[in-house]
Every structure is written in C-alpha cells, then in structure tokens.
Amino acid sequence: MASPELSLQLYSVREALDADLGGTLDRLAAIGLRNVEAFGFLGRAAELRAALDSAGLRSPSGHAPFLSDRLGFGDSTVDVPPAAQVFDDALTVGVELLIDPMVAPDRWYSRDEVVATADRLNGLVDQAAERGLRIGYHNHSHEFHKSFDGVTAYETFMGLLDPRVVLEVDVFWAATGGQDVVALLGRLGDRVRLLHAKDGIIGIDPFLDLENFAADKLDQRVAGSGEVGLEAVLAAAPAAEYAAIEFDRYDGDLFQAIADSAAYLRSVGVR
Secondary structure, eight states: OOOOEEEEBGGGGHHHHHHOHHHHHHHHHHHTOOEEEEOSOTTOHHHHHHHHHHHTOEEEEEEOOOSOSEEEETTEEEEOOOHHHHHHHHHHHTOSEEEEOOOOGGGGSSHHHHHHHHHHHHTTHHHHHHTTOEEEEEOOSGGGSOEETTEEHHHHHHHTSOTTOEEEEEHHHHHHTTOOHHHHHHHHGGGEEEEEOOEEEOOOOGGGOGGGOOGGGOEEESTTSSSSOHHHHHHTOTTOSEEEEOOSOOSSOHHHHHHHHHHHHHHTTOO
C-alpha cells in the first residue's frame, strides 16, 4: 500500500487561525502542505471551506464531535448538534474521513460505558456512509487507563466496532498512556487509517489528574526529535492514508516546528 499523505491538524495553529484565518492557511500552504485536518468548523463550515480553497488546501479528514450529547469546558457545557448536521458541515468543508476527537474520560472507566459508545458509533455508520463519509475515533491517553479482563478500554472498544469504522491513532498520546505504540498498531491492523504523527518526551500523563489537568507539562517536539520512534510507527501502520503533524502545545517558533516536522516526515516516506 502507498505511504500516507502528509497533513496538519489545524488545532496546532488555533490561535493564529483565530487572529487571521486566511493568512494562517496561506502560511501553511507556503510551507508546502497540501492537506490539513479541520476542527471547530460546526456552524462555520462554508467560511472555512472558502478559506481553504483560497489557500489551495484541502481537508480530507476532520475532527468534530458526534459521540456526545454535550461537551464540557471547565464549568460550562455546550450542546452538540445532531449527527446529521455535523456530517453535513463536514461535507461542506470537504471532509471524507470524520473523526470524533474525544469522548470524556469517565465513559472509558466501565465496560458498559465503552459498549454504549461503540454502539453509538456503529449506529451512525450507515447515516455517514449515505453521505459518502467514513467515521471513526481519535484517542488521547485516558482510553488506556482501565482494562477489562486484561484488555484496555480502547482495545475493548475497537473489538466492538463495525468493520467500516476507522481509527486515528494519536501516537504521542498512546505512548503517554503507557502503550508500546508499534505493538498497539500491529494489533489494530488495517483499521488504522490516520495517524497523528507527533513526537516528544513521554512524561506525566495529565489525564491521570483531571482536577489539576495541566497540558503545559507536555513536552512535545519536532517530529523525529522525541522518544516516540516515528519511523517504526509509520512502518507499523501500512494502511494509514494520512499522517498528520500536531502540536497540542509547543515552546518556540510553531511554524518552524511544523516545517521541520514536515521535512522529517517526508524524509521517512510520508508523501
């Protein structure tokens, strides 16, 4: 199978996008990116699509919630639109693979909740497929905290999914959650269609202490300069269609880090 195409999760440049949507996308295109992974487009999909088109970018994959009724942000919650609306907005942006970026940690702490989440995802596959969308899930670290009969919540979930569901494995978060990422990818097999190919020093897992969650303790680095072992990771996911750069946080020149990460990933076979 062909090597994955390079992409960038736009969450990495969220502050720049808020300040200057068009200028930021133009800057990413100037780095040589052709693909990005959209987020935060619900209710503004046409605006984002126009800006992507203007910059000469496409968003074949995207992040949007469809496995939760509401999302919590600190002390506030936001209702999630119906799945049909989420899917339609994704299509407007040009998304073909739509990924739910996170299901709350407490829904991974009991097997019944994991089964319910899998059932919800499976129940949306046909509705998405009718629109030409493939849907799936993106992990953080908390999906690996609990195990049932010796199998992590994440892999329990994976074993319950309709075979048409895809997985986007965030390799940095999986490593932070204590996983041997190459071995994990081997077990997940061809279901892995997207990677968040990000690197860094594997340290404290902030999802282990949600009351004092501190993302600023993450030590994320330019691809190829951390502890994840991205070349081996890429080799272990031969069905991956896209490998996305992402920084949840970065100390330094973010756009230079994106450019350097792109150069490294291309040097190890990402297109």
